[in-house]
Amino acid sequence: MAAKIKDVARLAGVSTATVSRVLSNEGYVSEEARKSVLAAMEQLRYQPSRLARSLRVQRSRIIGLLISDIQNPFFISLVRAVEDIALQHQYAVFLCNADENSEKEKFYLDLMQAERVAGVIVSPTRERDDPCLQLFQADIPFVVIDRKLADVNVDTVVVDNIQYTYQLVKHLLEDGHRRIGAVLGISTATTGRERYEGYAQALTEYQLPLSPELLRTSIPREENGYHLTNELLDLAEPPTALFVGNNLLTVGAFRAISERGRTIPDDIALAAFDEVDWMSLVKPGLTVIKQPTYDIGRTAAELLFQRIADPLLSVQQITVHCTLNIRQSCGLHQNTGVPASQVVQAAQKEREIV
Amino acid sequence: MAAKIKDVARLAGVSTATVSRVLSNEGYVSEEARKSVLAAMEQLRYQPSRLARSLRVQRSRIIGLLISDIQNPFFISLVRAVEDIALQHQYAVFLCNADENSEKEKFYLDLMQAERVAGVIVSPTRERDDPCLQLFQADIPFVVIDRKLADVNVDTVVVDNIQYTYQLVKHLLEDGHRRIGAVLGISTATTGRERYEGYAQALTEYQLPLSPELLRTSIPREENGYHLTNELLDLAEPPTALFVGNNLLTVGAFRAISERGRTIPDDIALAAFDEVDWMSLVKPGLTVIKQPTYDIGRTAAELLFQRIADPLLSVQQITVHCTLNIRQSCGLHQNTGVPASQVVQAAQKEREIV
DNA sequence: ATGAAAGCGCTAACAT
DNA sequence: ATGTTAGCGCTTTCAT
Numbered sequence: 001m002a003a004k005i006k007d008v009a010r011l012a013g014v015s016t017a018t019v020s021r022v023l024s025n026e027g028y029v030s031e032e033a034r035k036s037v038l039a040a041m042e043q044l045r046y047q048p049s050r051l052a053r054s055l056r057v058q059r060s061r062i063i064g065l066l067i068s069d070i071q072n073p074f075f076i077s078l079v080r081a082v083e084d085i086a087l088q089h090q091y092a093v094f095l096c097n098a099d100e101n102s103e104k105e106k107f108y109l110d111l112m113q114a115e116r117v118a119g120v121i122v123s124p125t126r127e128r129d130d131p132c133l134q135l136f137q138a139d140i141p142f143v144v145i146d147r148k149l150a151d152v153n154v155d156t157v158v159v160d161n162i163q164y165t166y167q168l169v170k171h172l173l174e175d176g177h178r179r180i181g182a183v184l185g186i187s188t189a190t191t192g193r194e195r196y197e198g199y200a201q202a203l204t205e206y207q208l209p210l211s212p213e214l215l216r217t218s219i220p221r222e223e224n225g226y227h228l229t230n231e232l233l234d235l236a237e238p239p240t241a242l243f244v245g246n247n248l249l250t251v252g253a254f255r256a257i258s259e260r261g262r263t264i265p266d267d268i269a270l271a272a273f274d275e276v277d278w279m280s281l282v283k284p285g286l287t288v289i290k291q292p293t294y295d296i297g298r299t300a301a302e303l304l305f306q307r308i309a310d311p312l313l314s315v316q317q318i319t320v321h322c323t324l325n326i327r328q329s330c331g332l333h334q335n336t337g338v339p340a341s342q343v344v345q346a347a348q349k350e351r352e353i354v
Numbered sequence: 355m356a357a358k359i360k361d362v363a364r365l366a367g368v369s370t371a372t373v374s375r376v377l378s379n380e381g382y383v384s385e386e387a388r389k390s391v392l393a394a395m396e397q398l399r400y401q402p403s404r405l406a407r408s409l410r411v412q413r414s415r416i417i418g419l420l421i422s423d424i425q426n427p428f429f430i431s432l433v434r435a436v437e438d439i440a441l442q443h444q445y446a447v448f449l450c451n452a453d454e455n456s457e458k459e460k461f462y463l464d465l466m467q468a469e470r471v472a473g474v475i476v477s478p479t480r481e482r483d484d485p486c487l488q489l490f491q492a493d494i495p496f497v498v499i500d501r502k503l504a505d506v507n508v509d510t511v512v513v514d515n516i517q518y519t520y521q522l523v524k525h526l527l528e529d530g531h532r533r534i535g536a537v538l539g540i541s542t543a544t545t546g547r548e549r550y551e552g553y554a555q556a557l558t559e560y561q562l563p564l565s566p567e568l569l570r571t572s573i574p575r576e577e578n579g580y581h582l583t584n585e586l587l588d589l590a591e592p593p594t595a596l597f598v599g600n601n602l603l604t605v606g607a608f609r610a611i612s613e614r615g616r617t618i619p620d621d622i623a624l625a626a627f628d629e630v631d632w633m634s635l636v637k638p639g640l641t642v643i644k645q646p647t648y649d650i651g652r653t654a655a656e657l658l659f660q661r662i663a664d665p666l667l668s669v670q671q672i673t674v675h676c677t678l679n680i681r682q683s684c685g686l687h688q689n690t691g692v693p694a695s696q697v698v699q700a701a702q703k704e705r706e707i708v
Numbered sequence: 709a710t711g712a713a714a715g716c717g718c719t720a721a722c723a724t
Numbered sequence: 725a726t727g728t729t730a731g732c733g734c735t736t737t738c739a740t
Binding site: 276 | 448609612630
C-alpha cells in the first residue's frame with residue numbers, strides 16, 4: 001500500500017506531528033526538519049490520505065453537484081463554472097446526474113451526505129422535493145440552481161423565467177401570430193411552470209384564449225419535443241408559431257418540423273428558451289432566450305463557499321439576467337413594437353437581489 | 355452533527371458491533387436485535403459515514419472518471435454509461451474534467467489518489483503521460499479510454515481511428531476529390547495522430563502527395579476548428595473537400611464555411627469524425643463516423659470493475675466498432691466504389707480483442 | 709449471538 | 725520547535 005505519514009516521519013527522523021505541520025504549513029517547524037520531511041515525502045512518493053484527513057477534521061474538501069440532466073448542454077458550462085470555482089478553493093467536485101428521476105436524485109443526495117461532502121449544489125427535479133428538504137434539515141450547506149424549491153428559504157440562483165418567456169412570446173404576438181403553441185417541460189419543476197405562466201401572461205395581454213390543445217408538456221428530452229411537436233402539427237388547425245421551453249425539446253421540435261418538410265419561419269415560427277452553440281449553424285437561426293449558464297454556475301459556487309465559510313450568513317436568492325437573441329426563426333420583425341436592440345439592452349448580465 | 359453508530363447502538367441497547375452487523379447484513383444477529391437497531395436508525399435518521407467506513411476497510415466505493423473535455427458531447431453519453439454501471443455496483447462516480455490541460459490532469463489524478471478511489475477511468479491528454487504512469491505504478495486499477503497510452507500494458511477501450519478515417523477519406527476520394535484538407539486535433543493524443551495516419555494512408559493509396567499546407571492541427575476546440583478552416587479556405591488553391599477529426603472542430607469548420615457563404619457540398623465537401631445529435635438538423639446532413647460512445651463507457655466501466663475484483667486478471671485492450679453515417683455533405687456518391695450500405699454493414703457494434 | 713477493543717491515517721491539543 | 729497522545733466513525737478479530 002501507499003506510504004503513510006508514519007513512514008514519512010520515521011524516514012525523516014521526526015514525529016508525525018511535525019510531518020503534519022509541514023503538510024499544512026502551520027505551526028513552527030525548523031528549516032532543517034522541513035527539508036528532511038520534504039525529502040522523505042519525495043522519496044516515498046507520499047500522497048496524504050484526504051480520506052483520513054476528512055474524517056479527522058470532520059469535513060471533506062468536496063462539494064457535490066447534482067444536476068437534473070447531464071445530456072442537457074445547459075448544465076455543461078454550468079458544471080465547468082462550478083469546477084473552476086471549486087478548484088480555486090482547493091475543493092473537488094462530486095458530480096451526479098439525476099437524469100430527471102427523483103429516485104436517482106434521492107440516492108445521490110443520500111450518497112453525498114454519507115460521503116460527508118462540505119456542501120451541495122442541486123437543481124431539484126421537483127418543486128416540493130423531500131430529499132432536498134432532508135439535506136436542509138441535516139444542516140448541510142446547499143444552493144439551489146435553475147429551479148426553485150418550495151417550503152424552504154435557501155440560497156438560490158435562477159433566472160426570471162416568467163418575464164423572459166413573456167417577452168419572447170410577446171415578440172411572436174407582435175409579429176402577428178395569434179395561434180401560438182407551447183411545448184414545455186413538466187410543471188413539477190418551477191422552470192416548466194413559470195415558463196407556462198409567462199406564455200399565459202402574454203396571450204392574456206393580447207386577450208387570446210389559453211387553448212389546452214395548444215399546450216403540451218413532458219419531461220424535457222429530445223424525443224418528447226419531437227412527439228409533442230408532431231401532436232401540435234397534427235391538429236386540425238395547427239399553430240402558426242411555437243414556443244419551446246427548453247433546448248432538448250427544441251432539438252426534437254426542430255426535427256419534427258424539418259421531417260415534415262415545413263419551413264421555419266414561413267410555415268411555422270419558432271422561438272425557444274435556452275441557447276446552444278449549434279443553433280448558430282442551423283438555418284434559419286433560432287430566436288432564443290440565452291441563459292448565462294457559466295455565470296449561474298459561478299454564482300452558485302461562490303454562494304456555496306460563502307455559506308460553508310459562514311453558515312449563519314443571510315440567505316441570498318439571486319436572479320441572473322438573460323439575453324434575448326433575435327434571429328430569423330420567428331420571421332421578419334418590422335412590426336415589432338419593441339426594437340430588438342432595446343430588448344437586448346435591457347438584458348445585460350447584471351444581477352439583482354430579489 | 356449527524357448521528358453516529360454509537361448513538362444508534364446506545365438507543366438500541368446493543369453494541370456498535372451489532373449495529374455494524376445489521377448494516378452490512380453479515381454475521382449473526384437475532385431478529386429482536388435487528389429490529390431495535392433498525393428502529394433506532396430510523397429514529398435518529400442515521401446515515402452511516404462512508405468516509406469512516408472507507409478509511410477502515412481501506413477502499414472507497416468511488417471510481418474516478420477523468421475525461422479530457424467536458425464540453426465535448428462525445429464524453430457525455432460516455433459519462434452516462436459509466437454512471438449507470440457504477441450505480442449497479444453501488445459505486446459513485448467522481449467526475450473530473452482535464453480540459454485538455456495536462457496540469458489539470460495531474461492535479462485530478464493526484465486528487466483521486468489522495469481520495470483513495472477504488473479505480474480510475476481516464477482519457478489521457480497525451481500519449482506519454484506521466485501522471486497516468488504514476489497511477490499505474492501505484493497499483494491503482496485503471497482503464498484508459500478513447501486515447502491510447504504508451505509504455506504500459508493497461509486495460510484500454512478505443513476505436514480503430516486509422517481504419518475508419520481511411521474509409522472516410524477514401525469515400526471523399528471516390529467522389530472525385532483530389533485536394534483534401536485535414537483539420538485535426540493535436541497529435542500528442544493518439545486520436546489525433548491515428549486520424550492523421552488514416553488520412554495519409556488513403557491519400558497515399560491514391561498516390562497523392564501529403565501536402566503540409568493542407569494539414570492543420572490544434573487542441574480540439576470549436577474556435578480552433580474555425581480558425582484552421584479559415585486558414586485552409588484562404589489558401590491560394592483551397593481544398594475541395596475537408597476531413598475534420600473531431601466534433602468540436604467540426605462545429606468551427608461548419609461555421610467558417612457558412613460565414614463565407616460557401617455551400618456544402620457544392621463549394622466544399624465535408625466529412626468528419628464523431629456524430630452529434632444536432633448534425634441531423636443542419637443541412638446538408640454531415641457524413642461522419644459515429645462512435646458508440648455509450649458502449650465505450652459501459653465497456654470501460656465493466657473492465658474497471660473486473661480489474662477491481664481481480665487485479666491479476668490479464669490486461670484487455672478492446673477495440674469497439676464505429677458506424678459510417680453517409681449523408682449529403684460530401685456530395686453525391688454515385689461514383690462510390692463501396693456502396694454505403696455495405697460500409698455500414700461492416701461496422702456493426704461488435705467487439706474484438708486485439 | 710453479542711460485546712470489547714484495536715486500529716484505518718490523519719490532526720490538534722497539550723506537554724515539554 | 726517538537727513529540728505524545730487521543731480520537732474522528734467505522735469494521736473486525738477475538739472472546740465469551
